[in-house]
Amino acid sequence: MQIDKVYEPQRFEPHWARTWIESGIFRANPMDPGRVFSLVIPPPNVTGSLHIGHMLEHTEIDATIRWRRMLGHNTLWLPGTDHAGIATQMVVERELARQGINRRDLGREEFEKRVWQWKEQYGGNIKNQMIRLGASCDWSRERFTLDPGLSRAVREVFVRLYEKGLIYRGEYMVNWCPRCQTAISDLEVAHSDVAGNLWHIRYPVNGLPGRFVTVATTRPETMLGDTAVAVNAKDARYLDLHGKTVQLPLMNREIPIILDDLADPEFGTGVVKVTPAHDLNDFEAGRRHNLPKIKVIDENARMTSAAGPYAGLDRLEARKRVVADLDSIGAMEKIDPYNLSLGTCQRCKTPVEPLVSTQWFVKMKPLAEKAIEVVENGSIEFIPANWTKTYYEWMYNIRDWCISRQLWWGHRVPAWHCQECREIIVARQAPTGCPRCNSQHLVQDSDVLDTWFSSALWPFSTLGWPEKTVDLATYYPTSLLITGFDILFFWVARMIMMGLEFMGDVPFRQVYIHALVRDPEGQKMSKTKGNVIDPLVVTEKYGTDAIRMAMLQCAAPGTDIILTEARMESSRAFANKIWNAARFLFLNMERSGVEPWVPERLAEYLPEAEIGGVPVEDRWIFSRLNDCAQQVNRAIETYRYHEAAQVLWQFIWHEFCDWYVELKKLRFQEKSGLTAGWRNILAAFENLLRLLHPAMPFLTEELWQRFLPEAGRASRPASIALAPYPQYRQQATDYAAEREIGIVQEIVTMARNLRTESKLDPKQQLAGIVYSRGNALEVAERHSGAIQKLANVKLEFKAAAAPKSAVMRSTAEIDLVLEVPKSQEEAKAKRDARELDQLNRNIANLERQLADENFLAKAPPHIVEKMRATLAAYQAQRDKLL
Ligand SMILES: [Zn+2]
Ligand SMILES: [Zn+2]
Secondary structure, eight states: OOOOSSOOGGGTHHHHHHHHHHHTTTOOOTTOOSOEEEEEOOOOBTTOOOOHHHHHHHHHHHHHHHHHHHTTOEEEEEOEEBOOHHHHHHHHHHHHHHTTOOHHHHOHHHHHHHHHHHHHHHTTHHHHHHHHTTOOOOGGGOEETTSHHHHHHHHHHHHHHHHTTOEEEEEEEEEEETTTTEEEOGGGEEEEEEEEEEEEEEEEBTTSTTOEEEEEESOGGGGGGOOEEEEOTTOGGGGGGTTOEEEETTTTEEEEEEEOTTSOTTSTTSEEEEOTTTOHHHHHHHHHHTOOOOOOBOTTSBBOGGGGGGTTOBHHHHHHHHHHHHHHTTOEEEEEEEEEEEEEETTTOOBOEEEEEEEEEEOOHHHHHHHHHHHHTTSSEEESTTHHHHHHHHHHTOOOEEOEESOSSSOBOSEEEETTTOOEEEOSSOOSSOTTTOOSOEEEOOOEEOHHHHHTTHHHHTTTTTSOOHHHHHHOSEEEEEEEGGGIIIIIIHHHHHHHHHHSSOSEEEEEEEOOEEOTTSOBOOTTTTOOOOHHHHHHHHOHHHHHHHHHHTOOTTOOEEOOHHHHHHHHHHHHHHHHHHHHHHHHHHHHTOOOOOOSSGGGOOOOOBTTBSOHHHHHHHHHHHHHHHHHHHHHHTTOHHHHHHHHHIIIIIIIIIIIIHHHHHHHHHHTSOOSSHHHHHHHHHHHHHHHTTTSHHHHHHHHHHHSOGGGGGGSOSSGGGSOOOOOOGGGOOHHHHHHHHHHHHHHHHHHHHHHHTTOOTTSOEEEEEEEOTHHHHHHHHTHHHHHHHHTEEEEEESSOOOOOSSEEEOSSEEEEEEOOHHHHHHHHHHHHHHHHHHHHHHHHHHHHHHOHHHHHHSOHHHHHHHHHHHHHHHHHHHHHO
16 A cells, blocks of 8 residues: 655556456446437547647547536446548548559459558557557447448438438539549538639620620630620610620630629629539529530549640649630730639648539438527527527528548449449339349449538447347437537537438437637647647647646636646646545555544544544535535536536645645644544545546546545445546535635735745744634634644734734734744845836836837837736736835
8 A cells, every 4th residue: 555656657558558447347238227428429530630729629528528527427428430521531642642553453342442441450449549548438439430230320320311302313513622532522612812813804796896795714724714804784784785696705705695684783893704513603594594614624633625726634724825825815804913722622722623413312301400500499408509690590591411432442422323224223222223224234333421421420320220129219319418519510510400300319319619729829739730639649749637637627618628738737737736635645544553444334424533632624624525525526527627627626726735634734743643634534535536527537646546446336336437536515615614724724825925925934923912802713712723723823812903014914804913033024125126126127127119100119018018918917916025
């Protein structure tokens, strides 16, 4: 029975991480009594490794689930990973490229095999990292979106939606990534403002010599595919052009002038070119007017044969030539610089190309209606509530979802094309023949489904759907989802739609949206900025518990998390403080010949009497503990993690360690080794460990196990994770004890503050007088021994009002006057003079710099801000000395 001198989390964290998993204590059992509390993990990409955002998310989830488990709830945290279509395919392609291999050379089957191999090798990374960081998941229920069961759910959903008319195949304008060679959804396109040009091109009107219209475009190369120009029917400038045609320059094609609201009389010349094959709005206008679609750019972003002399050129090269050629024939009216919003592929940053292609779509409107309703009627609650508005905005403007991807890694579309009669057969299993023409010549659709299609089913597919499993009946709907706002639409909204459609119920009752982890300057972390905090590095350095605590402390709902080195360091100091308190208790137990002890009935312990009754500091610590329990329970329940962490910190550090342990030290000295009263100390410490466990699981488990007596193991839970969470109990509240210790704290604190302020030697004992009347004085006198030792003062007690004195502090009931010895007074005066001198110099220095226009113009604003704050602080200090 020993506690190492130094807190070294690396020595026990890996041990507990392994032990928890091996002992199976986090395994859910549907038969367990207790309220069900279930939660599915936002599945990280199988390609990924854990980043600090995951660690925040997992810390919040883990603290919640550990707390619920300790409340006796039937808990399930279901873990797993996402196959992450494009992301994974890109990683493996890059890997192959290093070996000089192209996936097309390998062929689809062989490529898929390589991806699986890659998954076997690296897919466990995230899991191992999560285990190491203490995530209390049920790994026996781990799922992967490409598991056979989940793949079956995907096919089932696809077929049912198809049969209901909610999935259709059609020609449509999609965002095409020429690098990834696939369609991507609107959400996967990143938009950024870039400097470009607005080219103004003249199209001559047929039959009216000398008359032309001017169109403006940011992409002149697309004019090769124009099949009309549009004017607004109400635009008085162009009434004479109704029914006319223009001659398309360079292509020499006659195209109609159509009347359409696409042309806004207020904007530019009021004439727009219409390129149905390369622009979404034009595509829709083309449908309205039955215009041909001429595809001049292909899937590789090269010009097609329809682009005439430009065929085969890259799109940007074609742009240069088109511009030069228009210029040379005098069709270029002017070129204006213009900032445009460029859409790029979120994965590979290549500019996306709007292309018309045949894809599979989900009709979203009917699904969205119900998904809006459940949020409106409160069946699903967003926390913080402001996300509700964002959700509605998107849901009310939802567009059909392009779900097919031209990739090889993912769920293959369960559709087969008859090569004889072109029939399309959508089925759960490969059909044996064409139902229309009986042909055996069927080929499966080569597309795979958007990754988010399978993750939209995650809350029920992972629990065994479409089978009616016990897990599904027990754990669906899940209780809570904790996730980031960046996947609110990609994932959260779609889970709600799919859950309602296939389970007839919401997938979760509450959605807690956590914030971003930012660097000390408040900037987003990114590899390019080099300000990324690697969770594995910092947990190695400070210990997992310290990082968890540091994050929780600033995890206020809706507020970004600023993770600084200082915060991590102070959290480590906090852990160290607890470690030292435990060590102190252990050493004294040993000295007193006391055995480790943990109450048999953990939830019911109240401080016991010694000779002379229950010591007041024991009544006090249990009352404070009770208050802390009440606050922490309430805070975790409402996702105010920061508040839970701060309350715990305050109680453990500033009440238990700073006061309770110090008061007990005095008791030990008095009694030269305390034999009685140990049970109260140990019970209070044991309670404290349980309170802290959801936030700092490793440290609390390590110490709890050490305090657990060998003899009593059979009657206690195997892990602190299974012990009951302390709850508020009315009978533990003791206002009289709180008042009594409160008076002790007040006097000691006043004495210490006076000493610091007057810069008196903390080691030299001072004399002082406590003035008060009534009960406060009586209490103070009763505790004079403890007060005098803790404050290092020799006190007198007087039932009177205090005379005015320079070295005095007061509370409502008590005045404390300290007597400062002559020698110290002189020393103090000298110190003050020196300090004043230094301050005056610092102030002058800063004032000079801040008056320097040159300096102010060049210095970064946050530096100037800092200097101003420092100056104000110096001035305040000076005012105090004067
Ligand atoms: Zn791409
Ligand atoms: Zn057929």
